[in-house]
Amino acid sequence: MRKNKNKTSNMVKKDYIILGIIVLFYSVLSFINLGSFKNPQTFYKLNKGEELTIELSKYENLHSIKLYNGRDAGKYEMKTSQDNIKYVNQATFSDDSVFCWEESLSFGQVRYIKLKALKSGYLGDISIYNDKNKLITINNIYSSNKKNIGLDKLFDEKGSVPKTVNYMNSTYFDEVYFARTAYEYTHGIKAYEWVHPPLGKIIQAIPIKLSNTFAPFYYRFMGNIAGIIMIIVMYLFCKSMFKSTKLSVLGALIMTFDTFHFAQTRMGTVDSFLVLFIMLSYFNMYKYINNDKIKNLLLSGLFFGLSLCVKWIGLISGVGLAIMFFIHIIKNKKINIKLLSKASIFFIIIPLILYFGIYILFPRNINMNMKNIPDIVANNKDMYNYHSNLKDTHPFSSPWYSWPISYRPVWYYQGEGDSLGYGTITGIGNIVIWWFSIITFIYTLIMLFKRKDKEALVIVCGALSIWLPYIFIGRCMFLYHYFSVLPFMMLSIVYFFKDINKKLNTDMVMYTYIVLFISFFIIYYPVVSGVKVNNNYISHLKLLKSWEF
Secondary structure, three states: OHHHHHHHHHHHHHHHHHHHHHHHHHHHHHHOOOOOOOOOOOOEEEOOOOEEEEEEEEEEEEEEEEEEEOOOOOEEEEEEEOOOOOEEEEEEEOOOOOOOEEEEEEEEEEEEEEEEEEEOEEEEEEEEEEOOOOEOOEEEEEEOOOOEOOOOOOOOOHHHOOOOOOOOOOOOOOHHHHHHHHHHHHHOOOOOOOOOOOHHHHHHHHHHHHHOOOOHHHHHHHHHHHHHHHHHHHHHHHHHHHOOHHHHHHHHHHHHOOHHHHHHHOOOOOHHHHHHHHHHHHHHHHHHHHHOOHHHHHHHHHHHHHHHOOOOHHHHHHHHHHHHHHHHHHHOOOOOHHHHHHHHHHHHHHHHHHHHHHHHHOOOHHHHOOOOHHHHHHHHHHHHHHHHOOOOOOOOOOOHHHHHHOOOOEEEEEOOOEOOEEOEEEEOOOHHHHHHHHHHHHHHHHHHHHHOOHHHHHHHHHHHHHHHHHHHOOOOOOHHHHOOOHHHHHHHHHHHHHHHHHHHOOOHHHHHHHHHHHHHHHHHHHHHHOOOEOHHHHHOOOOOOOOOO
């Protein structure tokens, strides 16, 4: 008996060590160049029609100007002058994004600069450089309403000005909605993004609030942490399913080296939390149908509710959970009022309390104009109308049936190019994982009908309950909507190798497969990380005509 206990203890320690190594590796890799720690924190609102006149301390050969936009990006017309009388139009700073740096280059010799707001906006900092790339000294700045606004408003945070404007110091893609709203939550400002429930933005706002700093590292931090935890959950899921350290390592490595997982979880949006909560709800449901412990049923309902509080996709994941639950209790003749009552509490009452509670209790909610249940219901009706009536198109949208082959990756970010190349971030799947998972999922589906085992049931219910409802959604959709399906497709690969390793009596095929998907990740790392590489290198990675990055 003691030998068995020691053996079990050693196996657990081995699992901890292996999992710890994988998580440490991914954590280091994912936090490298996640984002800058500094950005301007104070802002001046430049109203429409208002002009700022910036007086330099002397004549300068002006080379570049950097502006940092706040939560409302204005549109500014810039003029320069040598005598403060005759001005020459030079550039227009657009209102395309928020909380980002914009840069304009080459202006010649000047002494005065005017910025006129064609649209109201918030400016966080202005930095002006001469032809030697040195910061120019400002003598004074005043507004067209004759108000001297002082240098401390727009020239007070020079330590936060980046040498290069890129994703490290500016928002990109949907960060302009989610990160901005996280900022507004922490500052008691009416929230801009209201078409998804608040929980994801609340989680995203935690590091911003604790650090009292709104910068890319902080609004991307929690999403990256969720991405790391997902790898841990995948390992534990595989361990619980297949009772094998090798197969658990396979599952964790698949998620670790999936290029889409890497790109998506490092971005300051809320999808990481959604997928994590869905994984945890299914993990606990799987444990429940194996051990009948009520605590696992409770945890499954709790995480289901949390996923719903991030995005409504969490609701459709509940279909698979319900199918698993009812198949289990019918098959084992466990149907009784007491159990059904508990399940109703766990999967209906608790999620509803969480959902409405998140709206009511989160800080400074009054600024969202939702003070009671009717207000929340009205907001959710507006949310439904928004999503159901959305007719906008997008160059990187894609239909649901194209997602498994990563036919149309989402191009999240492209940096400015130069002779050395350019940096890019693309939501693209590791095709060694994605394409192969189509085969392994079909295999798992066949095995479900043949064996009727619980492992195949979880995989099939999870994938189809989330993926198939998109057939009936007519709005513009993207590859990232497939993100919630991915963990189950990955599990199907592990399920497949469980059988193949036994039939072949060797793990060599599995090891070869691991080498292949790790190789793909290494080759495509520049495409998902923003690392600047040669143009030719990136162009050679476009295997399909629909791939743009």
